[in-house]
Amino acid sequence: MHEVSANASAGHGAHHLLGVSTERSIAIVLLAIVVIGWAIYVFINIRQAKAEVGSEIELAPNRGNLPDDEELEGRRLEKVQAFGVLMLLIMALVLPVYWMLEGGRRSGAETSFSEASIARGAALAAEQECTDCHGADLGGARFAPVVLDIGNQVADRDSFIINTTWEGPSLDDVFTRFDTDAETVDEVSEVRQILVYGRGVMPSWGLEGGGPLNDQEIDDLVAWLWSERVSDEEAQARAQARFDAAQASEEYVGASDGKILFDLHCARCHTPRWPGRGPAQLPNNGGTIEVQPGPDGAGRYGPPLNKVSLERLFPDIADHLSFIESGAADNVPFGEFARLGNYGMPGFGRVLSDDQIRQIAEYERSLNPEDQVLPSFEQLHQPEDAE
Numbered sequence: 001m002h003e004v005s006a007n008a009s010a011g012h013g014a015h016h017l018l019g020v021s022t023e024r025s026i027a028i029v030l031l032a033i034v035v036i037g038w039a040i041y042v043f044i045n046i047r048q049a050k051a052e053v054g055s056e057i058e059l060a061p062n063r064g065n066l067p068d069d070e071e072l073e074g075r076r077l078e079k080v081q082a083f084g085v086l087m088l089l090i091m092a093l094v095l096p097v098y099w100m101l102e103g104g105r106r107s108g109a110e111t112s113f114s115e116a117s118i119a120r121g122a123a124l125a126a127e128q129e130c131t132d133c134h135g136a137d138l139g140g141a142r143f144a145p146v147v148l149d150i151g152n153q154v155a156d157r158d159s160f161i162i163n164t165t166w167e168g169p170s171l172d173d174v175f176t177r178f179d180t181d182a183e184t185v186d187e188v189s190e191v192r193q194i195l196v197y198g199r200g201v202m203p204s205w206g207l208e209g210g211g212p213l214n215d216q217e218i219d220d221l222v223a224w225l226w227s228e229r230v231s232d233e234e235a236q237a238r239a240q241a242r243f244d245a246a247q248a249s250e251e252y253v254g255a256s257d258g259k260i261l262f263d264l265h266c267a268r269c270h271t272p273r274w275p276g277r278g279p280a281q282l283p284n285n286g287g288t289i290e291v292q293p294g295p296d297g298a299g300r301y302g303p304p305l306n307k308v309s310l311e312r313l314f315p316d317i318a319d320h321l322s323f324i325e326s327g328a329a330d331n332v333p334f335g336e337f338a339r340l341g342n343y344g345m346p347g348f349g350r351v352l353s354d355d356q357i358r359q360i361a362e363y364e365r366s367l368n369p370e371d372q373v374l375p376s377f378e379q380l381h382q383p384e385d386a387e
């Protein structure tokens with residue numbers, strides 16, 4: 001998800017405004033002093049000039065007792081010059097010192113502002129129990145129980161309700177996938193969208209999406225998530241460790257690297273029932289079943305992926321690779337038909353290597369759409385498991 005949309009949160013501008021208005025009032029005071037000073041000077045000058053009217057003869061400047069050249073070019077000149085140097089020193093020294101302090105004051109205000117926001121976000125997260133579903137360390141978790149209607153993932157049933165556990169994704173690395181170009185928290189927009197509108201099993205949190213939290217509170221949650229983010233290196237190391245463990249497990253004996261990587265990073269959105277795989281209960285004591293993931297890449301929150309759809313969408317595999325690397329962005333077209341994207345598909349270029357992305361793409365391009373038909377209820381239910 002590369003593009004950062006310009007409608008970054010309005011709330012973040014508030015502290016900048018504060019600094020600007022302070023500066024403006026200082027400038028206005030300075031301007032007022034200068035203007036009043038000039039007014040007084042001009043006024044006094046005019047008055048003195050008036051007093052002279054009609055008395056030129058006695059007071060004619062060239063008839064007065066003027067200092068001689070010695071004094072004019074000596075002490076007096078030095079005095080005026082010293083005064084000039086003094087003023088110059090004040091400008092040269094005081095202004096930089098002022099600006100130096102001003103910068104520190106401003107970033108100090110910004111730091112304490114964002115620390116307060118992070119603290120409020122952490123308190124909100126505890127209140128809304130984000131970690132129940134995303135893990136105490138934000139590294140992802142299975143949470144239970146979830147009552148789900150997965151009828152849309154079965155061929156011959158409108159409704160198929162299960163009581164199961166579900167998997168929530170890790171969040172300490174969410175900015176390696178979404179808002180990947182954001183350099184400051186002010187540039188976050190995709191994660192904000194996800195929070196405001198929710199996604200699947202995750203309820204919406206923002207008022208606009210029908211949730212309980214206002215814009216400021218969503219900003220605070222984003223600030224908290226931003227403060228919890230791990231480095232790319234840490235996210236890469238964790239992905240590698242998960243890959244090594246999967247490769248060594250019985251489940252993946254003989255599986256290609258592309259298939260393993262697909263399951264680890266893509267299946268949760270592109271394979272039916274993947275986040276709910278495992279034992280589940282049917283309602284009204286209808287017995288227990290083992291929820292099986294659907295055919296690889298047959299589609300869930302993200303669309304089905306297979307050799308027919310992908311060779312049509314990305315005739316050149318290079319475009320497929322760069323799409324996986326950067327993800328989709330709001331209203332940015334992708335693929336052969338210039339389809340308009342949204343913020344749903346993450347980018348993986350910061351965590352997976354070019355080789356790994358190519359292995360995944362090749363795996364996706366090997367999937368057969370004929371294998372991706374929805375199963376019947378009986379196929380899924382496996383009656384021998386029921387009690």
Ligand code: HEC
Binds near residue numbers: 129131275
């Ligand atoms: C009931 C469990 C639950 C709770 C509570 C919950 N989430 Fe989620 N969240 C999920 C699930 C499940 C997903 C993945 C959605 C999907 O599978 O389509 C998700 C996705 C996300 C994502 C997108 C991550 C990604 O890579 O897809 C973010 C960000 C997020 N949640 C933040 C939060 C925050 C912040 C809170 C607390 C205010 C929270 N969640 C509370 C279950 C939950």
Ligand code: HEC
Binds near residue numbers: 267270304329340360
């Ligand atoms: C958080 C959910 C999520 C994850 C994880 C995810 N995707 Fe997607 N993917 C989507 C969504 C949503 C779209 C549709 C994007 C759009 O239309 O803007 C999509 C679209 C795609 C497409 C384009 C196909 C099409 O018809 O639009 C490809 C290719 C793809 N994903 C590959 C992958 C790969 C490879 C991975 C893992 C490395 C992956 N996705 C992980 C949600 C996800």
